[in-house]
Structure formats: C-alpha cells, structure tokens
Amino acid sequence: MREGPDIARIASLVGDPARANMLTALMGGTALTASELALEAGVSLPTASSHLSKLMEGGLLTLASQGRHRYYGLAGPQVAGMIEAITGVAAAVGPQRVRPGPRDAAMRVARVCYDHLAGEQAVAMLDRLVARQVLLRHDKEIRLGPSAASHFAAIGIDVESKARRPVCRACLDWSVRRSHLAGTLGAAILDKIIAEKWARREKDSRAVIFSPMGKQAFEKVFLG
Amino acid sequence: MREGPDIARIASLVGDPARANMLTALMGGTALTASELALEAGVSLPTASSHLSKLMEGGLLTLASQGRHRYYGLAGPQVAGMIEAITGVAAAVGPQRVRPGPRDAAMRVARVCYDHLAGEQAVAMLDRLVARQVLLRHDKEIRLGPSAASHFAAIGIDVESKARRPVCRACLDWSVRRSHLAGTLGAAILDKIIAEKWARREKDSRAVIFSPMGKQAFEKVFLG
DNA sequence: ACAATGCTTCGATGAAGGACGAACTATGCG
DNA sequence: CGCATAGTTCGTCCTTCATCGAAGCATTGT
Numbered sequence: 001m002r003e004g005p006d007i008a009r010i011a012s013l014v015g016d017p018a019r020a021n022m023l024t025a026l027m028g029g030t031a032l033t034a035s036e037l038a039l040e041a042g043v044s045l046p047t048a049s050s051h052l053s054k055l056m057e058g059g060l061l062t063l064a065s066q067g068r069h070r071y072y073g074l075a076g077p078q079v080a081g082m083i084e085a086i087t088g089v090a091a092a093v094g095p096q097r098v099r100p101g102p103r104d105a106a107m108r109v110a111r112v113c114y115d116h117l118a119g120e121q122a123v124a125m126l127d128r129l130v131a132r133q134v135l136l137r138h139d140k141e142i143r144l145g146p147s148a149a150s151h152f153a154a155i156g157i158d159v160e161s162k163a164r165r166p167v168c169r170a171c172l173d174w175s176v177r178r179s180h181l182a183g184t185l186g187a188a189i190l191d192k193i194i195a196e197k198w199a200r201r202e203k204d205s206r207a208v209i210f211s212p213m214g215k216q217a218f219e220k221v222f223l224g
Numbered sequence: 225m226r227e228g229p230d231i232a233r234i235a236s237l238v239g240d241p242a243r244a245n246m247l248t249a250l251m252g253g254t255a256l257t258a259s260e261l262a263l264e265a266g267v268s269l270p271t272a273s274s275h276l277s278k279l280m281e282g283g284l285l286t287l288a289s290q291g292r293h294r295y296y297g298l299a300g301p302q303v304a305g306m307i308e309a310i311t312g313v314a315a316a317v318g319p320q321r322v323r324p325g326p327r328d329a330a331m332r333v334a335r336v337c338y339d340h341l342a343g344e345q346a347v348a349m350l351d352r353l354v355a356r357q358v359l360l361r362h363d364k365e366i367r368l369g370p371s372a373a374s375h376f377a378a379i380g381i382d383v384e385s386k387a388r389r390p391v392c393r394a395c396l397d398w399s400v401r402r403s404h405l406a407g408t409l410g411a412a413i414l415d416k417i418i419a420e421k422w423a424r425r426e427k428d429s430r431a432v433i434f435s436p437m438g439k440q441a442f443e444k445v446f447l448g
Numbered sequence: 449a450c451a452a453t454g455c456t457t458c459g460a461t462g463a464a465g466g467a468c469g470a471a472c473t474a475t476g477c478g
Numbered sequence: 479c480g481c482a483t484a485g486t487t488c489g490t491c492c493t494t495c496a497t498c499g500a501a502g503c504a505t506t507g508t
Contacts, residue, residue, distance in 0.1 A: 005311050005314035005315040006314050007238065007244045007247075007248065007307070007310050007311050007314045008238065008239055008240060008241040008243075008244035008245075009314065010310055010313050010314045010317070011235050011236070011237075011238035011239035011244060011310050012235070012236065012238075012239025012240070013235075013239070014231065014232065014235035014236075014239070015232055015235040015236025015237075015238070015239035016232060016236070016495090016496075017232040018496080018497095019232075020231045020232035020235060021232075023231075024231065033454080033455090034454075034455060034456090035454070035455080043496085043497075043498090044497075044498055044499085045454085045455070045456090046455090046456075046457080046458095046497080046498065046499080046500095047496070047497055047498070048455095049455060049456055049457085050456085050457090050495095050496080050497085051496090052455095052456095053456080058317065059316075059317030060313070060317070067454095067504095067505060067506070068453070068454050068455075068504065068505040068506065069454070069455090069505095070454080070455070075317070078309075078312060078313055078316055079313055081309055081312075082306075082309040082310055082312070082313045083231070085305055085306040085308075085309040085310075086231050086234055086235050086306055086309075086310075087229050087231050088229075088302060088305075088306070089234050089283075089284070089302055089303055089306045090229035090230050090231045090233065090234045091229040092283075092302055093234070093282065093283030093284070093299075094229060094230050094233070094283070138362060141362070240465090240466075242466085242467095257484080257485090258484075258485060258486090259483095259484070259485085267466090267467075267468090268467075268468055268469085269484085269485070269486090270467085270468065270469080270470095270485085270486075270487080270488095271466070271467060271468070272485095273485060273486055273487085274466080274467090274486090274487090275466090276485095277486085291474095291475060291476070291484090292474065292475040292476065292483070292484050292485080293475095293484070293485095294484080294485070
C-alpha cells in the first residue's frame with residue numbers, strides 16, 4: 001500500500017466526462033460562468049454546479065464572484081500543465097477517434113494553451129528561438145540566452161521575471177508531440193500577438209487564427 | 225460539447241486508488257508482475273488483474289510475458305510524465321496531511337520508494353553527493369560526476385548502466401518535498417544498505433530502520 | 449416591492465464499476 | 479503425470495456517484 005500525494009483523488013476529478021470538458025474549456029485561459037460551463041459539458045445547471053464545487057474542493061479551480069456571476073478559472077499553470085499532459089497521452093493512445101475536421105486543422109496550427117500559444121506555429125517558434133540561441137534549451141529546462149533580453153525588448157517584451165513563476169517552461173504539445181514555450185515569456189508573447197492584432201481568437205474555441213499580415217509579422221519576428 | 229482526445233477516459237483510469245497505486249509503483253521504471261502490483265495496490269489478485277487489463281486496454285501499460293510471469297510496465301515516458309504532472313498537482317493542493325503517528329515518523333526519516341531509499345536521509349544524501357560533485361545536478365536531471373565511478377567503486381557499487389533504465393533519476397520526496405536519488409544507482413545504494421545490515425526493513429511497511437552503527441557507517445560514506 | 453436571472457442545495461433515481469471467492473487456464477518442476 | 483504457482487475469467491454483491499426536477503438563495507433591474 002502506497003501513501004503520499006493523493007493522485008487518485010486528483011485524477012478522478014478529471015476522470016468524469018463532464019468535468020473533463022469543463023477543464024478543457026477552461027484551458028482557453030479565460031474564466032467562465034457556471035452556465036457557460038454547463039453548456040460546454042452538456043449537462044444541466046445543477047449537475048454542473050455539483051461538479052464545480054467538487055473541482056473547487058479539489059483545488060483545481062479558482063472562483064471570482066462578481067455580482068450574481070461566478071467566474072470559474074483554472075487554479076494555475078501547474079493544473080494547466082497537468083491537463084495538457086493528460087491530453088497528450090489521450091491523443092497518443094487514442095488515434096482511432098481523431099479525424100481532422102476543419103476546426104481541428106486550425107487548432108493544430110495555432111491555439112491557446114491556458115495562457116500561451118500552442119500548435120505548429122508555437123513549436124516552430126521555440127525551435128527557431130533555440131536554434132538562434134536566444135533561448136538555451138537543456139532537455140525540459142529552458143533558460144534565457146545572453147541576447148534574450150535585448151531581443152525581446154526590441155519588440156516590447158520585458159523578460160524580467162516578475163513572479164515566482166518561471167520565465168520559460170517547456171510544455172508538451174499534444175498535436176505536434178513536441179514542446180512549445182510556456183511560462184511568463186510564453187504568456188507575454190501570446191499577449192503581444194493578440195495586442196498587435198496579428199491574430200484573433202476563434203469564438204468559443206481555443207483556435208487562434210492569424211491574419212495574412214499578422215502571420216508575416218510573426219514569422220519575421222520569431223521565425224526570421 | 226467538446227470533442228478531441230478522450231482525456232476523461234485516461235484520467236479515470238488513473239482515478240481509481242488501486243490503479244493509481246500500481247502506476248505509482250511502476251514509476252520506478254522496472255516492470256512488475258501482477259502479484260507484486262496487487263500487493264502494492266492492496267487488493268486481491270483477481271481485482272488487480274481486472275485493473276491491469278483496463279490499464280492495458282487504455283494504452284498506459286506494456287506487457288512482457290516471460291513464462292508464467294507477466295511483467296507490466298509503463299507504456300512510455302509520456303505516460304510517466306503525465307503521472308508526474310498529476311502527482312505534482314496532488315502534492316500542491318493536498319496539504320491536508322495525515323497526522324504524523326509513530327510509524328509515520330520513521331517513514332519520514334527513511335523508507336523504501338519502490339527500489340531505492342526515500343525520506344530525510346535520502347534527501348540529505350543526494351544533497352551531499354551533489355555538493356561534493358560526485359553527482360552533477362541540473363534541475364531534474366542528474367548525471368555522474370568525474371569522480372563518481374571511483375567513489376562508488378570504493379564501496380563496492382558499479383555505476384555502469386546495465387539496463388535501459390537511467391542510472392540516476394530525481395524522484396520527488398512526498399514527505400520532504402525535495403528530490404532524492406532514484407534510478408539504478410539509487411537502487412544499488414539501497415541494496416548496499418540492506419546487504420551491509422546498516423538498516424532493516426520494517427515488516428509490512430516501507431519504513432527503513434537504521435541501526436546505530438549502520439547510521440554511522442551510512443553517514444561516513446554518504447554524508448561525510 | 450416584485451420579477452427576473454444566475455446559481456446552489458435537496459432528494460430521489462438509476463447506472464456504472466469496484467470488490468472478492470470460486471472456478472478455470474497456463475506454465476514450471478519433479 | 480501430478481502438484482504447485484501465476485494469472486485470468488465469471489458471477490454476484492454492493493457502494494459510489496452522476497443525473498435531473500423542484501425548490502431555495504442571492505443579486506440585479508424596474
């Protein structure tokens with residue numbers, strides 16, 4: 001008999017289809033209300049509420065009450081990373097179900113992973129940054145290279161670590177099966193992409209659609 | 225309603241306590257038989273068998289039949305990474321700790337973590353080995369230092385990697401919340417400790433009790 | 449004050465699945 | 479062959495928990 005962290009408790013929270021759908025929906029990074037999550041999960045409002053209280057009790061969600069609205073969000077990057085990891089395994093062992101629909105195609109190209117960019121574009125970006133030694137990669141650990149500060153400052157991103165959260169982190173991409181960039185830098189880059197209107201977020205989806213001009217700009221800055 | 229990788233299916237596989245214990249046991253990297261896993265999980269053999277077939281069907285395990293023994297192992301690093309991610313979240317959100325009884329006190333000092341030593345002693349040992357640069361640590365990765373071979377040879381441990389399994393691995397200690405040494409080297413050290421009778425294993429427990437002399441010897445060799 | 453909206457709690461129902469003993473299959477050993 | 483060990487399958491019991499309708503709070507709007 002083993003002891004230690006109660007991994008079964010956490011996993012079983014994710015192990016219910018309704019809750020899994022809610023968590024996946026929250027991977028978009030924005031907090032959602034109970035009704036929205038009920039819709040996402042395909043269950044009634046009471047059922048959703050029950051699930052949400054369980055997820056809260058399990059520490060996987062945060063709650064922000066604003067008037068009569070209650071916004072639920074993922075508890076943090078660690079939780080988001082766990083969901084990604086599970087998604088990766090699910091995608092790897094369940095190839096019988098994945099048929100690349102039109103929306104899925106867009107998802108593979110670029111999507112939001114909690115607070116940073118994922119998908120082919122994101123993987124290509126990390127590869128290029130490492131190749132140019134802007135970032136130094138050592139297995140799963142990613143550090144800033146000597147030229148990183150000036151490189152990112154040139155496009156208006158301050159790489160100084162403000163929070164305890166690591167600046168760079170490798171996050172395994174479930175569609176490409178290789179890592180992309182997470183951490184505060186990954187989040188800042190996504191902010192930049194949206195702020196510059198290089199891309200827009202697909203409504204009710206995690207997909208990120210680049211405009212033709214935006215794609216050029218992105219490639220010039222990060223893949224050039 | 226969402227689609228995509230069936231994350232609930234995978235998570236619910238891990239979400240059963242018996243299966244979670246089995247998977248945790250397999251995190252050591254070596255394959256185990258059904259009986260051993262039944263013991264780990266604290267369930268009967270038929271129950272374990274049922275769980276194992278579910279884990280197999282879910283693609284989380286590999287099976288190697290050798291005669292009448294059937295060795296189950298984790299399906300790959302991706303699965304191991306997922307377990308690690310879940311464990312991390314569980315440790316972070318689960319400070320609702322059981323109170324430290326007398327046996328737990330011994331467990332915190334030194335215990336077996338599948339095939340290597342864990343607990344305060346193990347954490348101190350790894351710290352010291354890294355400080356003396358016998359081992360070189362880079363975040364989660366641990367490698368042998370230049371003096372490692374001779375250092376361990378002096379106490380009768382061959383650090384040559386015989387199996388595919390890594391020689392060194394960092395394993396997060398759930399009681400101390402810092403890493404200790406796993407991998408073949410960690411296993412060899414535990415073997416040594418038992419073989420030299422520096423310590424004995426508590427019956428039906430993971431606790432490892434050092435004798436006064438054994439503790440001295442251990443500290444001289446590994447903490448000196 | 450009253451109604452409307454957003455959400456939670458309660459109670460009843462039903463289905464899923466985890467548990468084990470007993471019986472069965474397969475391999476190894478003399 | 480007969481016996482022992484390792485595992486799986488089967489049948490049954492029983493707990494757990496997801497689900498929804500109805501009712502209860504809370505906040506906002508009129």
